[in-house]
Amino acid sequence: MSKIYIVEDDRSIREELAELLRNSGYETDCLTDFSDSAAQVLAARADLILMDINIPNLNGEQLLKEIRRETDTPVIMVTSRTSETDEVLSMSYGADDYITKPYNPTILLLRISAVLKRSAGTASVQTYSGLQVNDAKGTLSDGSREMTLTKNEMIIFRFMLDRKGMIVTRDELMTALWDNDEFVNDNALTVNISRLRSKLAELDCGDAIETRKKQGYILK
Amino acid sequence: MRIIDYIKDRCWFYLTAAISFGMMLLFLTAYCVSVQLIGCISVIYLLFIIIEELIGFFRKRDFYSELSEKLEVLDKKYLIHEMLQKPPFLEGELAYDALCEANKSMCECVAEYRRSFTDFREFIELWVHEVKLPVASLQLMAHNHKDELGDKFMEQLRRIDGYTDQVLYYARSENAEKDYIIKPVSLKRAVANAALKNREDIQLAGACIETEGLDVNVMTDGKWLEFILGQFTANSLKYKSPDRELAIKVSAEDMPDKVLLHFRDNGIGIHERDLPRVFEKSFTGDNGRSYAKSTGMGLYIVKSLCERLGHSISVSSEQGSFTELTIAFAKNDYYLN
Numbered sequence: 001m002s003k004i005y006i007v008e009d010d011r012s013i014r015e016e017l018a019e020l021l022r023n024s025g026y027e028t029d030c031l032t033d034f035s036d037s038a039a040q041v042l043a044a045r046a047d048l049i050l051m052d053i054n055i056p057n058l059n060g061e062q063l064l065k066e067i068r069r070e071t072d073t074p075v076i077m078v079t080s081r082t083s084e085t086d087e088v089l090s091m092s093y094g095a096d097d098y099i100t101k102p103y104n105p106t107i108l109l110l111r112i113s114a115v116l117k118r119s120a121g122t123a124s125v126q127t128y129s130g131l132q133v134n135d136a137k138g139t140l141s142d143g144s145r146e147m148t149l150t151k152n153e154m155i156i157f158r159f160m161l162d163r164k165g166m167i168v169t170r171d172e173l174m175t176a177l178w179d180n181d182e183f184v185n186d187n188a189l190t191v192n193i194s195r196l197r198s199k200l201a202e203l204d205c206g207d208a209i210e211t212r213k214k215q216g217y218i219l220k
Numbered sequence: 221m222r223i224i225d226y227i228k229d230r231c232w233f234y235l236t237a238a239i240s241f242g243m244m245l246l247f248l249t250a251y252c253v254s255v256q257l258i259g260c261i262s263v264i265y266l267l268f269i270i271i272e273e274l275i276g277f278f279r280k281r282d283f284y285s286e287l288s289e290k291l292e293v294l295d296k297k298y299l300i301h302e303m304l305q306k307p308p309f310l311e312g313e314l315a316y317d318a319l320c321e322a323n324k325s326m327c328e329c330v331a332e333y334r335r336s337f338t339d340f341r342e343f344i345e346l347w348v349h350e351v352k353l354p355v356a357s358l359q360l361m362a363h364n365h366k367d368e369l370g371d372k373f374m375e376q377l378r379r380i381d382g383y384t385d386q387v388l389y390y391a392r393s394e395n396a397e398k399d400y401i402i403k404p405v406s407l408k409r410a411v412a413n414a415a416l417k418n419r420e421d422i423q424l425a426g427a428c429i430e431t432e433g434l435d436v437n438v439m440t441d442g443k444w445l446e447f448i449l450g451q452f453t454a455n456s457l458k459y460k461s462p463d464r465e466l467a468i469k470v471s472a473e474d475m476p477d478k479v480l481l482h483f484r485d486n487g488i489g490i491h492e493r494d495l496p497r498v499f500e501k502s503f504t505g506d507n508g509r510s511y512a513k514s515t516g517m518g519l520y521i522v523k524s525l526c527e528r529l530g531h532s533i534s535v536s537s538e539q540g541s542f543t544e545l546t547i548a549f550a551k552n553d554y555y556l557n
């Protein structure tokens with residue numbers, strides 16, 4: 001379970017953010033005393049740091065500089081300042097991503113998992129119950145048979161594979177697709193999922209994706 | 221300054237001079253002064269008047285013709301006193317001093333307004349950033365405690381966010397300082413971000429988006445471009461046709477000297493009469509009056525942002541069938557290669 005450290009001075013946002021992350025299966029920890037922020041952030045040994053720019057004492061950019069001197073832990077800057085200047089500055093100090101408030105929680109989760117995945121350096125080939133998943137070729141194979149997935153099907157399968165055993169909402173799947181420039185609508189998503197199911201069935205994994213009514217899907 | 225105008229202006233002097241000359245002749249004749257002497261005195265008198273007038277004319281002419289010539293070519297006419305030498309005659313000096321004085325007072329006045337405008341703008345910017353915190357907090361709450369109201373709250377919160385963004389970018393578009401960064405921006409990324417931000421609204425409206433040829437970088441400010449695309453999307457959603465499904469097509473055209481970004485929808489379109497005025501401030505037109513509530517600010521802000529970034533924007537439309545907005549991004553070989 002990845003640990004995410006939240007640096008945010010607005011109490012209400014901090015608490016809701018922690019809840020959101022816990023609900024999505026992350027461990028969280030928050031900075032509450034900003035007098036010695038750098039040392040505390042480093043002591044937490046988190047896998048990822050979510051950081052606001054407007055925080056007391058050291059501001060986010062200075063804090064980021066301090067942290068970067070010690071560690072390469074991925075940092076996502078989260079701020080209400082919508083400006084390219086801040087983004088360029090943060091990125092140049094070594095932030096891994098930059099998100100502006102108010103954010104769509106689903107998009108935030110998507111970015112977090114993308115950054116975590118990048119820093120973990122996951123290989124492009126993964127397995128799912130005996131199936132080889134090849135991102136580059138866009139295929140699933142069980143050694144003897146190979147099944148080609150469309151781009152959309154691959155995005156959906158990858159997304160669910162990364163959250164194996166957890167409920168994935170249609171909303172999240174939709175966000176993942178749109179984030180990859182696939183502007184599909186509700187019907188197309190349904191079609192894509194049923195096609196993915198039938199392709200999995202041909203590889204003898206017919207019941208891999210289960211539907212949870214009014215909640216979403218789950219990859220067993 | 222023409223000599224004829226000067227003479228006209230001096231007619232009272234000539235009249236009094238003529239009367240005094242007449243009276244002098246009368247008295248000289250009455251005292252039986254010799255005709256030669258009268259002739260002599262007359263010539264001296266006339267010579268004096270002519271010379272005095274010529275000197276007066278040329279002194280003034282130099283100053284005033286310089287004034288009007290410089291005024292003609294100056295683009296900021298209120299700076300005229302900086303361009304003039306102090307004139308060598310009394311009236312001119314008085315006028316010159318008054319001009320300087322008036323100008324100084326105007327500058328102070330303008331500076332005061334500029335200061336208060338800047339203060340106001342900074343406060344607006346600060347306020348927008350502040351108000352985004354509770355909005356962010358509410359969005360998280362609505363997401364964390366999802367019941368049937370969650371989505372409705374989310375929808376309203378997106379509206380609040382949209383309106384505050386409009387205020388922020390309005391303040392930015394009116395600002396004289398440079399607060400944007402021009403760098404290569406992927407059109408694909410910008411369009412995806414804008415679409416993602418408005419995804420729920422687009423899906424609620426049942427719209428579909430098609431893209432074409434967006435694999436191109438343009439020189440612009442990414443955040444501003446996303447806001448502009450967001451405004452386009454909001455307009456398309458607002459003015460969709462009731463008879464058919466809304467389809468939005470975003471395409472780019474890579475040309476030797478520029479990149480054109482087309483944003484086309486199949487909505488109700490804009491009446492030909494209103495078309496030239498859609499970028500005007502507070503212009504609502506037929507559509508704004510009869511379909512959806514409109515502030516008439518969206519496209520005005522978009523236009524000002526485009527002007528500041530150095531892009532040109534145009535619109536074409538046919539009522540009842542489509543609206544197409546096109547932004548032209550100039551290419552700069554120095555940056556792109």
